[in-house]
Amino acid sequence: MADLFDSPDSTAGAMGTPRPLADRLRPAALSEVIGQDHLLGPDGPLGTMLAVGSLSSLVLWGPPGVGKTTIARLLADETDLHFVQISAIFTGVPELRKVFEAARFRRKSGKGTLLFVDEIHRFNKAQQDGFLPHMEDGTIVLVGATTENPSFELNAALLSRSQVLVLNRLDAEALVAMLTRAEAELDRKLPLTPPAREALVTMADGDGRALLNLVEQVAAWSVKAPLDTDQLTSRLTRRAAQYDKSGDAHYNLISALHKSVRGSDPDAALYWLARMLKGGEDPRYLARRITRMAVEDIGLADPQAQGICLQAWQTYERIGSPEGELALAQAVVYLALAPKSNAGYAAFKTAMAAATRTGSEPPPKHILNAPTNLMKEQGYGDGYLYDHDAEDGFSGQNYFPDGMKRGIYYLPVERGFERELKKRLDFFVHLRAKRKSD
Structure with missing residues (x-):
């Protein structure tokens, strides 16, 4: 496995300080990247681009x-492009102009530029528009990185010139x-029992960098026997779950909660409610959305x-x-087990149309x-029964x-109480038809 890693002397930086494990394990080739085979495999979009030697903005x-x-970074190596990395958090318009000017000069010398923009969604509309002419004339191949939904955060013009890869x-x-x-x-090997190894992986919560940071901490411990799960968790602080109250996680989790209620699954509904509360969601927002579920998906049933x-x-x-959150949890359970009907919701939308x-x-x-x-002379009220x-x-x-x-x-x-309402409605439909025939 020696070819997968840096040589021993590369574990220290220029001043002799140890390099972080995450840096030492950074893949040296795309074939070493873990977990993204759907993009990098022979039939994946990046694998296909590299096979034909043509890389588009991404x-x-x-x-x-x-x-x-x-x-x-590895895409730049594979396509022989000069790699430039900036962060939207720390880069303003003057710095962007310098980057574009350097890329233009580089291009005249026969060298292309892959410009990697981390947190690209942080750029405003005007800054995003500034990339367009340089993408169109081939000065740069733009590779933007974002944790937020591009369809919400990036301009349509920028998206139309890029391929979004998940x-x-x-x-x-x-x-x-x-x-x-x-x-x-x-x-x-890390001094962990098999269950503790599994717990360590779970604590990383899908984040490879977080896992390697945890590994580095565990590797530094001096222990006489492998640690079990309880000993591990008592020494490590569990990584906080990824949750942005104004970002994708917010909308994804409320959607999961709503659909679990609609699908009559109280256990799943409670899980997503707990995930949002653990992430710091405002319980008042949840109370409002739970009430909306009652109106929209249960209605008069x-x-x-x-x-x-x-x-x-x-x-x-x-x-x-936290005591009041139990009341919200009980409401969620009730909604999940209640008979479902969106007849009132659908009727209102049809009436609005x-x-x-x-x-x-x-x-x-x-x-x-x-x-x-005057109104009587105009016929107002004539014939009212x-x-x-x-x-x-x-x-x-x-x-x-x-x-x-006549609209229907x-x-x-x-289902539920609407079964009784349907009987009443059918009764009036019958009477209406009878009145017309009399």
Whole structure:
């Protein structure tokens, strides 16, 4: 395995200080990159580009510690491009001008430039637009890296000139392979029992860089016997789960929570609720979204659901965290097990579309009040049938605008309380038809 790693004397920097393990294990070739075979394999997009010797501008989208920077650097090596790395956090317009000017000079000398921009989503629209002419005339091949959804964070013009490649979170198999490499570099096994090794991999949470940092800490310990899981976790602080309350994780996890409730899975719903709370999500935001689930996905199939959500919200406001979070958890369980119907939600959307389509059509005159003589002369209220005076308390009159085809929007399901509402609706449909035939 010697060809996978640096030579022994390269473990120290220029001043004799040890190099971090993550730096020593940085792959020297794309074939050594772990966990991204879907991109780098012969049939993957990068493998295909390299096979024909043509590299387009790219956006590498993925979580931290999965190899975005390493892949960019190795792509430059494979295509004989000069590698330039900048960070959107620390680079302004003057620095960008210098980078483009140097790339232009380099191009005149016959050398292309791969410009790697870390955290590219941090650039504003004007700064992103500044890359376009240099990409179009071939001055640079842009490789941007982002942990955020490019479709939300990057300009359409920049995306249209780039190929977006999604890097996977490193799974357990990939992390174990990385751990094995690290032990080969260290020339010894970590002093851990097999379950503790598994726990160490889990603690990395899909981040290769985090795993190697943990390995480095464990390797520095002097222990007489392999540590078990409890001993390991007592010595190491568990890595915080990746969660950005305004980024992709926020939207992905609330989507997972909502769909778990809709799918009547209380255990999965509780898991995603817990993940969001552990990540620091505002419980008030969760209370609002849980109430929305009751309105949107349960509706009148269980009229109590909305009230239970509002009570849970109120309970949280009264007693706060962490005790109040239990009320939200109980509401989630109730929603997950409640009968589901989006009939009311669908009916409202259809009615809104009809209102948009029909514009300013007035109500029929027979259902308009006539408080003045002029309005009576105009026919307001003429022919109105008072439903309480009608047989069965139902007149069957038309309440839609004159000339508009009667709309059918609410279609209750045969579940929960809506089964009873469907009986009532069918009853009135029957009576309406009977009134017309009389």
